[in-house]
C-alpha cells in the first residue's frame with residue numbers, strides 16, 4: 489500500500505510538472521478493462537488521502553555532543569526535533585519535550601553535526617589515473633549515458649559520506665548533465681546530495697583541455713570556449729538559461745616554474761570578458777566562481793568581481809587584501825594536488841611540487857588575514873572512493889582550527905551559497921540535514937572521514953550504529 493501510494497504521488501508530481509491534469513493522468517493508471525468513468529471515479533477516490541495534508545513525520549535525535557555548525561563551542565546532551573524535512577527545535581535533553589509518537593534516533597554516544605557541504609566537486613570526473621588515459625578518455629571514448637551513470641554513483645558517494653550538499657563546478661564535457669542529475673535527485677529517483685550546479689564552465693581559446701592533438705583534428709573541449717566580451721556574456725546567458733545555479737570561469741590555465749623558481753600561470757579571460765560574465769550573472773542574482781592560481785589571472789578575477797576564488801594556491805598579499813576588502817570567498821582544494829604528481833626531475837614534476845608548496849602557506853595567510861573560507865576538495869579530480877573529508881586534516885595542518893574547518897564545510901559554505909540558516913546548521917527552521925560520527929572531530933578531524941549516520945531532508949539515508957559500539 490505504501491508503495492502504491494508513493495508511486496501515485498510521484499505520478500502526480502510528474503503530471504503537474506508537465507501540465508497534465510491529475511485526473512487524466514490517473515485514468516492512465518487504471519487497470520486495463522475499466523471504463524474511463526469508473527477509473528476516474530476510483531482515481532478521485534484514491535486521490536483523497538493524497539490531497540489531504542498528512543501530518544509530517546516527527547523524528548527526535550538524541551545527540552551526545554552537538555556541533556551545530558555555527559556556535560563556537562559544542563553542546564552536550566541535546567535533543568533535536570525534526571518535523572517533516574525541517575528542524576523544529578534544538579534543546580537540552582534534560583528539559584526537552586518529546587512529541588508523542590515521535591520516532592527516536594539514539595546518537596547519545598556520538599557527535600552530531602549538520603550535513604556537510606563540499607563547495608568544489610566534479611561528479612562527472614572519476615579521478616582518472618593518467619596512466620589509464622587520464623582526463624582525455626572521458627571526453628573521447630565514453631558515451632554520455634555511461635558518464636551520467638557514473639555521476640549518479642558519485643553523487644551517492646557524496647551523500648553516504650555525509651556531504652548532503654555539493655556545489656558541482658562543471659561537467660567536463662558532459663554538457664548540462666549536472667542539471668539532469670540534480671533533477672533526478674530532487675525528484676527522488678536516485679539518492680544524492682542537494683546540488684548547486686554550474687553546467688559547462690567558461691574559458692578561452694587556448695584555455696582548456698583537450699589539447700595537444702594535431703591542429704587538423706577538432707577535439708571536444710571540457711569547457712565552453714569564448715573569445716571577447718560578447719561571446720562571454722552569451723555563454724553565461726546560455727548556461728543560466730539552461731539551469732546553472734552558479735557560473736564557473738577558468739581565469740588561469742597552464743602553469744609552470746620559471747627561471748627564478750616562481751610559479752607562473754597563464755591568464756585566460758581578459759578583464760572585459762570576465763566583467764561581462766560577472767555583470768550578467770549578478771543580474772540574474774547568481775554568483776561567479778573563478779578557478780585561479782595566482783598572478784595576472786587572479787588579479788583579473790578579483791578586479792572583475794568574482795565571488796569565489798577556486799584553489800587560489802598562489803595568493804600574494806595584495807590579492808589577499810583585495811579579497812578581504814571585497815568579501816571574496818576562497819575555496820582551497822589542497823589534498824587533490826598531492827595525487828598523481830609527475831616525476832620530480834621533469835618540468836611538470838617541478839610545477840606539481842611547487843603547487844603543493846605554495847598552497848598551504850597561501851591558505852594560512854588568507855585565513856589569518858580574515859578571508860572567508862569555503863570547504864572544497866575537487867573530488868572527481870581524485871577518486872570518489874577516497875574520503876572527501878581527507879581535506880580537513882590538510883586545512884588544520886595549515887593553520888585553520890578544527891572548528892573553523894568544520895564551519896567552512898557547514899555554515900560558512902551555506903553563507904557562500906546564499907543559504908544561511910537553511911543549510912549547514914542544526915537550528916530551528918533549517919533543513920533537516922544531520923550527520924554523526926564517533927569520537928571528537930575537534931580533537932581529531934580525521935573522524936569526519938567515518939560518518940555513520942546521514943539524514944537528508946528529514947529522511948534517514950544511512951544509520952550504522954555498530955560504529956558507535958566499536
Ligand SMILES: [Zn+2]
Nearest residue numbers: 608610657866
Ligand atoms: Zn575543480
